[in-house]
Amino acid sequence: MTDLILLHPPCVYDFRKNSIFFGPISDIIPSTPVFEMYPLGFVSLSQYLNKHGYDVRIINVAYKMLSSPRYDAEKEIKNLNAFAFGIDLHWLPHAQGSLELAKIVKKHHQTPVIFGGLSSTYFHEELIKYPQVDFVIRGESAEVPLLHLLSVLQNKKDFSSIPNLTYKQDGQVKINQMSYVPEDLNEFTIDYAHIIKSAIKHRDFSGYVPFSDWQNYPITAIFTCRGCTYNCRTCGGSKEAYQKFCGRRKPAYRDPELVASDVYSISKYFKGPIFVLGDIFQPGEKYAQTLLDSLKKQ
Ligand code: SF4
Structure with a gap:
């Protein structure tokens, strides 16, 4: 079982079935309007958690959907075996896609679904009301709170001590203090060697591809x-x-x-x-x- 699977959604699920006029939403990043590029934070999260003994896998669902019309996202998600799933809602265009992907995860798994990213931070109170969202990690540095959350989930302890966390308990929304704000970023590495090793370990090169045409550029x-x-x-x-x-x-x-x-x-x-x-x-x-x-x- 993988400890944490980080899923990157397309901006709209399912863009392959609905014709959509996206507008200029991804002009400054190297990505198509499906916004298949996953946030750089995924790399730092994966590396940081791995350093602390957790097995983390990244799956760029948006890229896979874009690169193959035969790719069945729901089938892949159904067959995954994870202790928890993380979904990024960093850029606001992923609002619909992230929530739909979370719905699919919840349809097939009883595992926790964790949201994070700047848009998640801004809209945490709205997001936590969705049945498919169990936790929202707020702030721009999710590495330490996420490590804390995984440990608490595995040891079935109390969530109230986890910094920057919004969660539900007995039907009530709980908002922990934004008490973790790192002074520097020296602990967090963007280590592409780790990403290559992870892609090999999970035998899933396409799940790690950052965006369409990345192989050529x-x-x-x-x-x-x-x-x-x-x-x-x-x-x-x-x-x-x-x-x-x-x-x-x-x-x-x-x-x-x-x-x-x-x-x-x-x-x-x-x-x-x-x-x-x-x-x-x-x-x-x-x-x-x-x-x-x-x-x-x-
Ligand atoms: S506020 Fe800072 S990050 Fe935002 S556009 Fe201006 S210079 Fe760039």
């Missing part, structure tokens, strides 16, 4: 920060938004030397471009200079 990404110092009016990831919904008062950065070593580690496996997320000058010129110097040394 193998772009990868790493992050330097979570949070922002600016307040652009249209941005859900602005300083104020992070403060209000994720409890983050200032951005958390990954040490520049670690970012450089992430870049080096990716370059050993892939020959495509590496997207470094975050303005490297935001934490100051020294950060940017150290990162650039470390990259030169690698």
Whole structure:
């Protein structure tokens, strides 16, 4: 049995049966309008939980549905054997797709369904009312609360001590404090070697493909920060938004030397471009200079 299976939904389930005008919803990411790219957080979650002894599998259901008209998502989900399922609702276009996928999971399994991501954080009180959603982990750093939740679920203990968790108990919605907001990101690695090993272990390469056409354009990404110092009016990831919904008062950065070593580690496996997320000058010129110097040394 796999401890946790992370499922990435298409934005609309089932886009193959319904004709939909999606509009410009995925123009800034390398993905089709089905929004088959899964959040980078899946990689860091999988790596972090694996480091703590949990077997985690990622299945990009959206990509599989897109790449093969014969792929039967419900059949695959029915045949899975997991202790818990995680579904991302990070980008809002996945609102319908994520809830439909959760419905399918609940139709075939009595296992907990956990939601997470920025949109889940914003809409946690609405989401938890759905019968197919058991838990919502709020905030932009789900690694530690999710580790805590899996341990509590396995040991049948009390959920009230788990930070950033929204859950149901005896028909009542419970909202735990947003008490876990990491100061830095040095614990969380975007380790693509782990992803390759996981794909081999679970014998499911297509479940790990980040987006359609990735084989021809193998772009990868790493992050330097979570949070922002600016307040652009249209941005859900602005300083104020992070403060209000994720409890983050200032951005958390990954040490520049670690970012450089992430870049080096990716370059050993892939020959495509590496997207470094975050303005490297935001934490100051020294950060940017150290990162650039470390990259030169690698
Ligand atoms: S992440 Fe920061 S800089 Fe970028 S759009 Fe949002 S508020 Fe503006």
